Amino acid sequence: MEAKVDDLEIKLDSKVTELDVKLNNVDTKITNLSSKSEDYHKETLKNQAENFETLKALMLGLSNGTVDTCTINENQLNIATINANGMENNQAYINKLIMFNSIVCVQETWALNKDKIEDCIYTLNKKTFCSEAKKNASEGRPSGGLAFIVDKNIKCEFYDLDDRINVLVMDGLAIFNVYLTYYDGKLINKFEFSSQIAQLEELVNEYRKKEQEILIVGDFNTDPIKNTHNSSELIKFLQKNNLRMADIEISQLVDVQKTTFRNDKLD
Secondary structure, eight states, X not given: OHHHHHHHHHXXXXXXXHHHHHHHHHHHHHHHOOOGGGHHHHXXXXXXXXXXXXXXXXXXXXXXXXXXXXXXXXXXXXXXXEEOSSGGGGHHHHHHHHHHOSEEEEEOOOOSSHHHHHTTOOOSSXXXXXXXXXXXXXXXXXXXXXXXXXXXXXXXXXXXXXXXXXXXXXXXEEEEEEEOOOOSSOHHHHHHHHHHXXXXXXXXXXXXXXXXXXXXXXXXXXXXXXOSHHHXXXXXXXXXXXXXXXXXXXXXXXXXXXXXXXXXXXX
C-alpha cells in the first residue's frame, strides 16, 4: 500500500512540474505582448495562468492529503460538459472540471488518439473513453473528437457509435455525448443533422426499454431561439420524446467564455 501511495505522489509531483513549465510559458507570452491592440489576448492568457495556478494548488493539496481521491466532490455524481476547441487549448480549465466532476463529457478534442487526450489530464485515478478526431486538410488540424473522462471507481460501459455520438452506460443511466453537424446552408449538412437526430431518437427508445434514465449533453450546433432547420428538428425531437432542455430550465453559472482571434482581430 505504501509503495502504491508513493507511486501516486511521484505522479502528482511530475504533473505539478509540467504545470510549472506551462505557467512559465504563459508568463513569457504575457510579457512579450506589449501592444494595446492585444489587450484582449493578454487577458485571455492571464485567465489561463490563473487556471493553471488554481489547478496546481488543488493538486498540491491532494498530494498532502488523500492521494487516491478521484474527484473533490466524490460523494455525489457530478457531470460536466464542454466543447474544448482542442484539449491542448483549454487544459487548465478542463482539468478543473475533471477535479470537481465524476464525469466530464468533451466535444472537439481535436485529438487523433487516446494518448493525446490523457497527456492533457493532470488528475489521477481517471479513465478515458473517446472517439478520435479526424484529420482535416481544409482546417490544417484535426477536427471533432469526443471523450468521456470518468472516475476510475465508476462501473460503466462505453459505446463509440460514430464521430458524432458516443454513449456511456452505467447502472440506471445512459449518457449521450454529442457533437452534431453545423448547418451552413449546404444540403449535405442538413441531411446529416436530421440523420443524427433520428439516430438519437432510436437510442432514446432503446435505452428507455432497458429502464435507463437518459441524459444528452454536448454541442448541438444550433440555437433553439432561432428559426432554422436544425432548431426545428431539435425542438420536435425534444417534444416527441418528452425530453426537457436543461439549459433553459436551470440557471447556469458561466465561468468561462470563448474569445476568437482572426488575423490579430477580435472576432
